Amino acid sequence: MENVQSAFRKISKDAKTAASSAMEAQSTHPPSSSSSLPYGVLATRPSRQWVSIWTCSKLCAACFVAGIFVGYTLKRRVRRWISNLLRRMKDD
Template sequence: MESVQSAFNKFSNDVKLMGSSAFQPQSSPPPPPPPSASYGHSGVLVTRPPRQSVSLWTCSKLCAVCFVAGIVVGYTLKRRVRRWLSSLARRLKDD
């Protein structure tokens, strides 16, 4: 997981470097920073450390549990709806 994150960070840094030099016209000055942004000594916007992420194993377990719970709820609901419809049909038939 860390190798994917490091590759993503490297890619995003490359894109930032390309975007800052290749796609901006040389004659216009860079736009002024928003007033609420905080800048470090190098002029780069200070970023927060990455948050904790969920591992692939935990995500897989959660998906499996939700899938099984959905099947159980679906069959239970199907059974309840059939009972409700049969009782409703009996009442309508008696009338």
């Protein structure tokens, strides 16, 4: 677990240094497309300028967990619906 945390710290540190160098470059030459974004930066936004990989990873993890939860609930609902449908067909 410590290795993962240190890797995320290193990526975050690299992204911050890349972002600061990109800010300096942006002041002289504004980027014309998203392909000129620095390494480790996924997108720009006006309020804070950068969306970090760490933020994106946290959002992906939360969506993944929510998807698993919804999937299992949906699976239960579908099973219940099918069993009720089969019971009705059997009774007829």
